[in-house]
Amino acid sequence: MKVEIISRKYVGPSQPTPSQLRNYKLSRMDQLSAPAYGSNTFYYPPPPRSGHGDLISRLEKSLSEMLTLYYPFAGRYRDEDLDAIDCCDEGAEFLLANVDCRLDQFLQEKPCLKLLNQFLPYPQDEILTTIVVAIQINKFECNGIAIGFSWSHKLGDHFSYMSFFNQWANICKEQGIQVKKPLCIGLQSVFPPVGDFKMSKVPIPIDTSKIFVTHRFIFYNDAITNFRKSTKIHIIPSRVEVVAALTWKARIVLDLEKIGRLRPSVLVLLMNLRGKTSFEVPINALGNFVQFILVRFRPDENELDFNCLLSLIRKAKENAEEFAKRSDGESIFSSVIGALREIDDELRQAKTGIHVFTSVCRFPFYEADFGWGEPSWVSSVQKPNDITQLMDTKCGTGIEAYISMEEHAMHRFQKDADILALTFRN
Structure with a gap:
């Protein structure tokens, strides 16, 4: 092509x-x-x-x-x-x-x-x-x-x-609207700009010496539903939580095989804060309005088990949502700064596996109709770093996971028993 x-x-x-x-x-x-x-x-x-x-x-x-x-x-x-x-x-x-x-x-x-x-x-x-x-x-x-x-x-x-x-x-x-005035609403009132901003930016872990590949894994609804029903936590997990736990577990196993021992691992989740805070923000507000959630797996405290990882994810999300409900903009910003510093420190020390995981499931991608129907498909992109991004399938019940990692690791990842059982790979 x-x-x-x-x-x-x-x-x-x-x-x-x-x-x-x-x-x-x-x-x-x-x-x-x-x-x-x-x-x-x-x-x-x-x-x-x-x-x-x-x-x-x-x-x-x-x-x-x-x-x-x-x-x-x-x-x-x-x-x-x-x-x-x-x-x-x-x-x-x-x-x-x-x-x-x-x-x-x-x-x-x-x-x-x-x-x-x-x-x-x-x-x-x-x-x-x-x-x-x-x-x-x-x-x-x-x-x-x-x-x-x-x-x-x-x-x-x-x-x-x-x-x-x-x-x-x-x-x-x-075919047109009556444009009267700009409608752009930013988040400056919640997070006032700083004149001489010295804090380091969000770290993007890119290593040009490594060859990264991105594969698309499709998690079908029936398979996800069966996993959701078989979990042992007190609340039925969401589709995203199930896929997050499964892929995180497979990555920890890869790390174990690579270095020969089980080491700490951090799953970095991004949570959209719209509708989750104690203060009101217009739903169409322009800006970055997300919280970083760090979910920690500690070998000396946790079992390398799907249900254990799922519980860690669920608890971390519940804590983050509760924090957002009772916090103002300054507190949320300080929390984000703290999370980014932790990530940066972990990357520098290289003693912990870091896995970035984002989800745009439930975002209205398939509602974008320009006048001749909804899109047949919406795709993400090949990534040059270690990251997982989830999107809905067109039907809205399955999940497309765009998973990027080193090429040699991908060969082993796609052979993981749970990944094989739940997905179709592209």
């Missing part, structure tokens, strides 16, 4: 950003976030009764209208520390590409995840330019389309950008 970029331009807001909104300062939580891109690709069947030219024009026009509401997305990072955005209306990057195959053929052939990166403007998440948002429209021979969406993690979390993407889709479907 070949993906050829045929054009590149910048789409600005349909209305100029007011001068008083020109300087957008990131919240303190955003300042702390890693200078990286997040990405997803949305695959759509051929639209009925519409040529590509009309379709591209609609996408571009609706994006321009959307950028009037989310004006920082059309701006540029200006300072070295990436702590503020000049809302200069230079625009989101907008690329068009041709793909030399049919979409249905591509999806049926269980695509190699490395190929998926070609659909994205910025697939390597550890690289960040001054551009906040970039979109790549990939046109297949059958007129099917894949929309590659890359976005700066400095300005917002996954939930923020899904809100943007779905609102863009709705504007395109309705």
Whole structure:
């Protein structure tokens, strides 16, 4: 498969950003976030009764209208520390590409995840330019389309950008809105910016000397349900908790085989704080509003057992949710700082296995309808570091796990008995 970029331009807001909104300062939580891109690709069947030219024009026009509401997305990072955005209306990057195959053929052939990166403007998440948002429209021979969406993690979390993407889709479907004023609401009132921010950013453990691969494992609903019912903890766990415990256990076993002894392990979970705090935050608030949860496995205290790991995860999440309910913004920020310092220390000492685990299950990926139906599939990306990300399957009951690790470890991981029993691998 070949993906050829045929054009590149910048789409600005349909209305100029007011001068008083020109300087957008990131919240303190955003300042702390890693200078990286997040990405997803949305695959759509051929639209009925519409040529590509009309379709591209609609996408571009609706994006321009959307950028009037989310004006920082059309701006540029200006300072070295990436702590503020000049809302200069230079625009989101907008690329068009041709793909030399049919979409249905591509999806049926269980695509190699490395190929998926070609659909994205910025697939390597550890690289960040001054551009906040970039979109790549990939046109297949059958007129099917894949929309590659890359976005700066400095300005917002996954939930923020899904809100943007779905609102863009709705504007395109309705073919326009009456744009009256910018609707961008940040988290600066909760996490006030700091002028000379010296705290180290979120660590991204990337080792260029190692070869990482990403595989997609599909956990089917029936298999997950059976595991949920067979657990020995007092509350039936969620789908995400089951998959987290299973994959964490398999990673600890890999670590044991590698170094010849059982050592401590930390599972790093990210929890979306929207709707979980004692103070109100608009559901569409732009920014990074997450809590880091560190779940610790200690060989001298814990058994290497699925139910034990599941209990550790459940207890850590319950504690984090209870903390969020009784804490203000300052306390939450201090907690995040403390967690990041612990992670950084563990990485430096290299005495503990660190496994980063994120979930965007229940996020409305499959609601993004631009006017010709919901996406057939939404994919993540090949990652150059050790991380697991969960997404819903299209039906909403299964889970797609994008698991990245060293190549030699992946060969052993995919042979784990529980992983084999519960998944289909791509």
